Amino acid sequence: MQDTSPEQVEHIVAAADRAAPTWAGRGRPERAAALRAVADRLDAAADDLVPIAIRETHLGEPRLRGELARTTFQLRLFAEVLVEGGYLDARVDHADPDWPMGARPDLRRTRIPYGPVVVFAASNFPFAFSVAGGDTASALAAGCPVIVKAHPGHPELSAATARVVNAALTDAGVFQLVYGDAAGVAALTHPLVKAAAFTGSIRGGRALFDLASARPEPIPFYGELGSVNPVFVTVAADAARGAAVAEGLVGSFTLGAGQFCTKPGLVLAPQGARLLAALADAALPPEAPLLNDRITAAYLHGQQRLRAHPEVRVIAEGDDPLAPSVLATTVTALLKDHEGLQGECFGPTVLVAEYTEEAQLLEVAGALAGQLTATLVADEDDPVAGALTAVLATTAGRLLWNQWPTGVSVSYAQQHGGPYPATTAGGTTSVGTAAIDRFTRPVAFQGFPESLLPAELREGSDVPRTVNGKQERP
């Protein structure tokens, strides 16, 4: 695909800006119907889209069909969120002459869309975090026109997906696609663009975050960057079920050839752990091609660097350099070398750090950078469990208890986001229904007549509201 020219970007952003009031002005049921229409058409186009995805990403058919199902489920879930209307956080304060700090006027607050949004698509989920993925679905649901910067890893799939989306959306300018880094930057820094979302590397995401923050009018940049997703295995858990833990870990770190942002990349295990012995003997899956040449090169470089580290030894590996590998080090080495040992190595590998006493788990938990997830493999009566949970809650966006982080359910309570560098906006999530909150901002109306209020703020509204501080159902 040819890169989008600066002139084309200008036209595309202008079209998105023109579309913004129309799309925002369509009622919630209408936007919900449009999202469902996109989902229906994507489902119907599966036999066309999946083969392109296989060709461009090296991911297998079952995985890609599953991912497409996740994508259309997500669109339909946001349609449900729209109809329900709780995301508007509608609040009504009736006028109150006796309000203790002085007479209170009639004040009503709802949330409105930011305006045009740029979505930087990810490589590793060509459906669910790409053209019609979660960022697009939540921004469209919020009422924002979307400009997707296609990922170069699957350009044809991006074009084909965009055609399907646009066949379902009748308003011009609501959904558009651009190609090329320069086009992405031009869109991100355009004055008419009001927010951006990104899934990718720390380096790339930080560069874009810096551009978004340095604009004359800074805009929110929701970047999901990198995470090692540490796993903390207690002595008791290792003793009781080290072998089973090893099996679960292998399944998780090799899933999708380790190319998940939630891949467990670092495991804390007791010295001489059963887990480690079981990993040494484990039947690792065969090598699989990675998504693209750039990711392959980065993975091989990362492996080389780790294996050259004086405190790292190889526990398990295959003949092929892309075969899954298990490496090991010590907690002491881990804590000493933040740069070298605590970073993400995107691909089918895991680093196990052995500790000599469980108190070191707390030390590591407190020393790690921000994470998308952190996992406890522990028993309820483990003395360290409570303190470890408390520390990890300050480090990660999602904590798991004796489960693996690679499955990220799309639901109401999901949280996919954490302190930097896991994301650039740890107060938000890119998965789950709360993802829509990223693309709306509050507006209050003081003393307005019914006829000029947004529908959800009038009497007889159909959304949940907080009235004079008390939550009410419609």
Add this chain to the structure above:
Amino acid sequence: MQDTSPEQVEHIVAAADRAAPTWAGRGRPERAAALRAVADRLDAAADDLVPIAIRETHLGEPRLRGELARTTFQLRLFAEVLVEGGYLDARVDHADPDWPMGARPDLRRTRIPYGPVVVFAASNFPFAFSVAGGDTASALAAGCPVIVKAHPGHPELSAATARVVNAALTDAGVFQLVYGDAAGVAALTHPLVKAAAFTGSIRGGRALFDLASARPEPIPFYGELGSVNPVFVTVAADAARGAAVAEGLVGSFTLGAGQFCTKPGLVLAPQGARLLAALADAALPPEAPLLNDRITAAYLHGQQRLRAHPEVRVIAEGDDPLAPSVLATTVTALLKDHEGLQGECFGPTVLVAEYTEEAQLLEVAGALAGQLTATLVADEDDPVAGALTAVLATTAGRLLWNQWPTGVSVSYAQQHGGPYPATTAGGTTSVGTAAIDRFTRPVAFQGFPESLLPAELREGSDVPRTVNGKQERP
């Protein structure tokens, strides 16, 4: 007061970091009780604090007593917010093997405090937006230790207020004060500080926002900067009640000598408006000293610059340069000179821009930068009212209908924040109960045993929750 040294800042931040888990770990009722204790002690200290405030700020006693009452009301309102617990946005998804996108684990999500927060106090509200003001109250309520950077305009009041606050808070390190710009910057850029709030000028706020965004770990910076708070007067409204509008406007733009961030600084009125004639004849209040020398100098400079503008004429003024003034221009000039005519002039002055047709109201509304407030002086059947409301909602955080923006009620539905440069985080508010949201971030717990979950996520919790997507009351 002496500036806080770099070594002292280091100690202060370390103490805040040590206090963070303790303060966060105190139950909501306990933190609520602490906030009420602060409020009670501040009320009891009114006779000590108000005279210092009068001396340091030139604001009058009734205003300052009212502002202190607002401050303690705010602390008690956040105590109420804490006890109610809705701000946690607690969500529970029970495990569901039949969840359409694949079996769903048990997922529970709540919000936890960010950690130590730096609050940059404002000059113009020495109580309500200063040491124990809304930013401090909402951050403490959220569970964050607070370091206030005192405003140099009222150093003794800051110290006295801090002593009262600390007499009520028993945990060391939860609330601390620093003096001097360098100390503020050192705290803001310290790795252990996790968020910041600011009220002040565009230039100062932007510089601090840039520092917060450029940190190795960027942190949220909630800056409330500047706003001209435009007022749009329709032809019909002017014809029907121009004189009364003039009276209301004078009251609003001269309140507190025009030193409010919500002061209406720009009025759009029909050419030859009754409003303008009434303003020319209005009895303006006498001059009043401004907050400090820096604000006085900036105001006089702004007035000089405006009056020197070839398209600006003086409608009303007093003998003293600090006497309230009314200036006028045309919409054509206003639209042509963004830099010269659309900016904030902090102090007792207003600029009236005459339009020749109502369609120009929409043009101006679309051209203005982000605003804290925008006001419509109009009738419900004014043909322009609907479109104007829609455009202004994209520009401002709060819209007013035939009311004045200078009163900012502290309530559930209040929104004090808008697109840049009104604030650096238009998705948030610094006034009203939602202000607490700025200082918490979501964390999800997957598959956790009851005993290790935060109380609000256990069965029988006492907070409103969303369970499997449906809102439930405790």
